[in-house]
Amino acid sequence: MTAIAIPDLRESVLRALDTVRDPELDEPVTTLGFVASCSATEGSVEVHLRLPTYFCAPNFAFLMVADAFDAVRAVAGVDHAVIVLDDHFAADAINAGVAARAGFVGTFGSEASGELDALRADFVRKAVLAGTDRVCRPLITRGVDVFGLTLGDVPPSSELDTLRARRAEVGLPAHDAAPLLIDVATGERLAEQDLSLHLARARLSRVGVEANVGICRGMLAHRYGSGDNTEET
């Protein structure tokens, strides 16, 4: 195997980290500013992650560190990966647990009631609802009747790609013939009488997650004196 030049390796690791999302905020850790540093020396990579507060929820923190570990380990040319969460009340436990591949329960013992798969799936379903608003809102504004549309009927967009990806992630139908509007718990086609409530919930879910992103960005900027804490326009 050809040795990968180090700057390229670092770049590859950062691209891999682009696939790691904050499960609650549904955004990559890279664009959120959660990657504090990334260094690559030959096949050895060390990534430091940081969060908006000392007390950010440890379940989500654990998922991000574990996902980062898996993503970085999968990069060609990485022989050894260390992921370090900085400045967090549970950092030592999380860092050691992820390095030992101990899982959430193995890391926190009796403090944890179970692994985090269901939690992650709940938040992907929220992301599906929020994504439904992102896809539907421009169509509705243009006067399109969204009820009855399939995913294949919707003009291509990055929002549609994301919606499909999130749906696929939790086993919801994502192919062209699948209905655009579905019950996010069951994947069933939405009943027409539920349309207005469903769209209102989709909007609400999007507002919730986007407001949360806004608060987190502000807190991170305050904590580390960088990133975006400017006024919106």
Next chain:
Amino acid sequence: MYEKDGEKYFVVDSHLHFWDASPSNWIPGQEQFAKGWIECFHAYMSLAPKETHWDIEHFQCYSEQDLMADVFDTGRVDVGILQSTYLRQWYTDGFNTVERNGALAEKHPGKLIVNGRFDPRDGDAGLDQLAADVDRWKLKGVKLYTAEWRGDSRGWKLSDPAAYRYLERAQELGIKNIHVHKGPTIWPLDKDAFDVADVDHAATDFPGLNFVIEHVGLPRIEDFCFMATQEPNVYAGLSVVIGGLMHARPRFFAKVMGELLFWVGEDKMTFGSDYGIWEPKWQIEGFLDWEMPDGDEFADYPRLGTDGKKKILGLNAAKLYGIDVPAECQIADASAPAARDDATLVTGASPSA
């Protein structure tokens, strides 16, 4: 009291703290948590206008004089409600206990109301303590932190059988208002304590109590709104919503307000500054000036008028607590129907409420 365009606004600040988080109050061995906690609170202050920021030393422990000046002199709040938060696992004398808050409230009758707390993990002794606290401090409300640490326990739920015993006892003792912290900065290791499903159960089973969800479940606003729309005795406590978003993220503030007005309605939203995280003055002034923006993305949302602002800033909380409001601050036509007026209000402690 505030006056704007000839209208008078009676202000009840329903979420105040009088804490001591200075290093001398940190429990040895727990310093990193005590320090981390107050620094986390302090970071929230950064979301306010810069001229209102404090340094960390002042933030750790402000004085009675500071509170009275910031809230009542500069802030022109009419009545403030002190919420008690114990956190004895980290703070030797507690973060702000009912004794600390109650002593302050007693010195300023008519201006400050003190709320107590309970924790179902205290068992029978806690029930007795609750009765003693109600008797001593004439409590009408409690503030609950379902995610509070306690030994190996990382929290509890309002729907636990032990919590029901406490809610029943609280009701017998004449408590009307249950403020529940559902919002940022306290965590459970698992999702549960952030979840509002436990409030849903308790609110259904205790229709005689009002449940004020402080911080509206942020970052779980969608779960909160959907639950609140089905429960007539659930209120949205706006602490953090106004302080955390109105200045720093005005567009999202408008959207969050829009969602709350849409799902919960202006009759069930209460202002709270969350002092000392944020001073009340800029929040109240900004809120009086605030209007729902124009534009497609805000088109779905109800508009908030003068009456709605009067309700949110003071009249709603005044009803919950039986606070007398001067006639000049009341809504001109009280019989006018409010938005989504399907709530059955549980009356406050005063017979006239």
